[in-house]
Amino acid sequence: METAQLATLEKSDSAIQAEAEKILKEISGLSAKILEIHKSIQKRSEDLTRKEEAFARCNDEKNKQREELTKLKAELDQRQTDLDKTGSALTDKERDLELRELDARSGFAAQNDKALRELKNEIAELESKRNEIRRDIHQAEQQAHDDEAKRLAKLMEREAEIAAKERSYQQDQCRLDIEWKELKRRETVIRKEALHEAELELKRHDEARQRTEARLEKAYQDLRDAEEQLEQYRELSESLAGRPAQELLHELAACKQKINQLENQLTNNQDDDLHAKNEELRQICDAQRSKLADIESDLAEAKAELHRLRLGVTDKQNLEKEKQALEKNNRILSSRLDNLGKTVDDLTQSHQAEKPFPQMSWMDSASRNDWSKDRQATELNLSEQDVPNLKQFAIELQHRIAQAEDKTPLYFRLEDIQLLIAGLAMSQLHIFQGISGTGKTSLAKAFAKAVGGQCTDIAVQAGWRDRDDLLGHYNAFEKRFYERDCLQGLYKAGTEFYRDRCNIILLDEMNLSRPEQYFAEFLSALEKNDPRERLISLSERPLPNAPVRLMEGRKICIPENVWFVGTANHDETTNEFADKTYDRAHVMTLPRHETSFEIEEKSRVSYTFKSLMARFDDAITQNEDEVRELLEDLTTGPLTNILRDRFDLGWGNRFEKQALRFIPVFMATGRRKEDALDYLLASRVFRRGKVTGRYDVDIKDLEAIEDVLTNIWKKWSSEPRRSLELLAKDRIRKERNI
Incomplete structure (x- = not known):
């Protein structure tokens, strides 16, 4: 039996080991998938790097085109200068011809008129050529401007596309990090559950082994008891000396019957004597109870009469005492009321004379x-x-x-x-x-x-x-x-x-x-x-x-x-x-x-308070121009349009007044102006109920605010940490609700 139980335990242990190996294989497969995901992320990073290099090359080409346009514009300006010089020379010739015409009005009038007309025609042709050249220059400038605008538009589209891909990459990275943490957590949970299951299974096997050992011990005990009974049976058989057991049973039954008859006879004799004595005592008890009831009735009537007499005397005495007490209290209250009236009058007069x-x-x-x-x-x-x-x-x-x-x-x-x-x-x-x-x-x-x-x-x-x-x-x-x-x-x-x-x-x-x-x-x-x-x-x-x-x-x-x-x-x-x-x-x-x-x-x-106010005024005066320029950039930029169009918010006079005092003093304490602006935006504009924490705002609106803030802070090589944290928390909250 013990061998069979040990075999069962070994089989269960091998099953547990197989299950644990299966779980470890699944964990290894998940780890391989995670490594593949990381490789794909690295590949995407390399693609983004190549795209950034291509973007840099595009910028270089754009700079070269700008230099060519600058050269073309310089050539056009030179041609315009030459045309202006030619026009000036023609004007001088025309003035000389007019002088000659005045000198020789007679005799040369027809020839001079003809020469003048030819000269005017030549001037008109030159002016038309100059106008054509100017139109060509204007068209070339317009074409260059259009080409430049198209290139800028394409460049902005590429920048937006790269920014979108960067955001997508960051979101993928965050999602993969979350998945990696979740897989790690699941791996830990699975490992713990597997170990826990193995421990429980081993515990169950130990309990089964203990129960089997207990049953085996009980069987051994039963065997020993049976052997002892068999020994007793042998001793009994030897003591009977060959007499049959049926004969002994009949003798035992006859003895028991005789004992029962003797016990019944003894019980009947005792019950008769006790019953007679009990009846006599019951009669005596009934007579005594009747007498006691009569005595209790007489006693109750006597107590009631005595109580009525006592109440009459006590009520009369109490009424007399209450009357005397009320008369005394009435006299005391009248005296105290008179004194209280005097006291109130005195207090009223004294309070009217005191300071309020x-x-x-x-x-x-x-x-x-x-x-x-x-x-x-x-x-x-x-x-x-x-x-x-x-x-x-x-x-x-x-x-x-x-x-x-x-x-x-x-x-x-x-x-x-x-x-x-x-x-x-x-x-x-x-x-x-x-x-x-x-x-x-x-x-x-x-x-x-x-x-x-x-x-x-x-x-x-x-x-x-x-x-x-x-x-x-x-x-x-x-x-x-x-x-x-x-x-x-x-x-x-x-x-x-x-x-x-x-x-x-x-x-x-x-x-x-x-x-x-x-x-x-x-x-x-x-x-x-x-x-x-x-x-x-x-x-x-x-x-x-x-x-x-x-x-x-x-x-x-x-x-x-x-x-x-x-x-x-x-x-x-x-x-x-x-x-x-x-x-x-x-x-x-x-x-x-x-x-x-x-x-x-x-x-x-x-x-001193005065010196503190003086330090505040000095800081405000010193940094006022810089802060006003900062507020001008903020209130006239794209953030204003988003707040107005999507959140129905605007900049008030109170915000400007507070900013003109808060930001300069914050700068004077050794901090940066962009940090002060970030703090004001977080506590004034982006706090819960204005921008964040609203049911009528979706995730796209919050992302638009984040993009605008990021672009504004690029020129300071920092980021609006407090504002972005508030927007990110609200965006995560909305994503979870979805």
């Missing part, structure tokens, strides 16, 4: 020591200094932000710091977005500490609907305005000690509520060109004893040295920003901080 904005009024009169003592304003003790050139400022700011928190270093890329500085010049509203943990809140707070400014941290709530949730509200009864942190932060930025510092108002989780509702007045005010007109109304009428910096006693002006920074997560608990918010804000998407750097220790200082 206690915190803001305190700021008007507070000294530097008051700020340091009552508000722990340690930044006021820092030494003030001017902002250096923006390139150096960006590097210093990166290290100052990194060490802004005492225990936790903050590693932000220099590119992000440069974008932040350019954004400060562009807009007073910033949106930091990205996945959780990228340091959106930390960057805003660390920037304020790094520049020696103040950050007012505000946690936006999900139920905010209007500006009162952000600024506070006026209580007409108490004659007091409940000033929230945002209002205090705005007013603080205009005080004596903070007007030349950079101030941040941080709206944490800004899109938990819709900023287009609670932040609507700020969005409108920040659009006004004159900073003095950026006013927010706090009440409908002027308030008495209002702080000195409120306009008309009821309006607060948004200072220029305040930036609103909103952090945003995008999940099921938040709202999407509307276009009016995105278009007015500087949007930064912060990545994860995967690299660190060596932090240079720097002492804390306070950079």
Whole structure:
């Protein structure tokens, strides 16, 4: 039996090996196909190389033809010059003949007339020849121009064909790479599945072997039991001494019958005695139960009567006590009501004499020591200094932000710091977005500490609907305005000690509520060109004893040295920003901080707001002409036509205004203008909802945008990385939906 099982196991192992070899052969075949595909790709690459060489030869021929046309044009110009000289000589001859005619009017009139007519005919013939030559020259130039246009058209067609083939080659390459990865993945999966199947099969064979061994062991055990029973049977046969088994069975049955009869007789005798005693006890129990029921009935009636008597006495006592208590409470309430009326009158009179904005009024009169003592304003003790050139400022700011928190270093890329500085010049509203943990809140707070400014941290709530949730509200009864942190932060930025510092108002989780509702007045005010007109109304009428910096006693002006920074997560608990918010804000998407750097220790200082604005103005003035030329090329090029015709979009005044401030400052921090333009296009034009993420846009429209952007960036020998990434992601999304 064991030999048969081992043979079965060997056959199953050989079957598994055969299946594994079959799978490996299939994998080898797939690898051979992949190698063939790679060879075909290499062949296509060589074909493209030959076509590019042919294209270069065509360019050389075109250059030669241009040189021939230039020579022909020079010859035609020389012939034109000769004709002009001939005409001038003929004009001189005509003038001489006229003089001779005047000298000899008499006697030679007929001859002179004849000679003059012949001369005029000759002049006319020469002029007609000159006109013919000019027509020939014009036709030759036109023919050369047409030939050149045809050659250029053919050349452009060839370039388009080569570009299309290059795109096709790239798509084929991407598809083959994907297929190669898929084949690798399938090979790994098949290998793992084959190994897993082999392991399972071996496990099943091991289990079968164990079951067979168990059955064999059981058979051995049964054999041993049978041998033992046989031995017992032999011993029994010896003890019977030859008596038959049937006789023994009859004797055993007779004994059992006699035992049963004796047990039944004993049971009957005991049951009779117990039954009689049980009947006597049952009768006694019934009599006792009847007596107990009568006693319980009498007891229940007595308890009910006692309860009724007790309730009557208790109710009367409780009513007397309640009456006394109510009379006492009535006297106490009357006394307290009189005192409360007096207190309300006193409070009303005292509040009418107090200031409606206690915190803001305190700021008007507070000294530097008051700020340091009552508000722990340690930044006021820092030494003030001017902002250096923006390139150096960006590097210093990166290290100052990194060490802004005492225990936790903050590693932000220099590119992000440069974008932040350019954004400060562009807009007073910033949106930091990205996945959780990228340091959106930390960057805003660390920037304020790094520049020696103040950050007012505000946690936006999900139920905010209007500006009162952000600024506070006026209580007409108490004659007091409940000033929230945002209002205090705005007013603080205009005080004596903070007007030349950079101030941040941080709206944490800004899109938990819709900023287009609670932040609507700020969005409108920040659009006004004159900073003095950026006013927010706090009440409908002027308030008495209002702080000195409120306009008309009821309006607060948004200072220029305040930036609103909103952090945003995008999940099921938040709202999407509307276009009016995105278009007015500087949007930064912060990545994860995967690299660190060596932090240079720097002492804390306070950079002045005026010097920062001066650096911005210097950068704008220095790079203005170059940026205007850049915007002129962009807005008058083919990208404008595609956006207008296929996406119904155009360039607005806001985009130009933001670009004229963002791009020059970004260049002054040490970056290139094309990178700044790419960032603006990605965050302003190609963001989701405008160009990407639209259901009415197909893949051809996105490819047209990609081609135009690639052609525009060719002259800079770079590529619009951010914009192309957005377009590629949207194109892939549409391809998967198809």
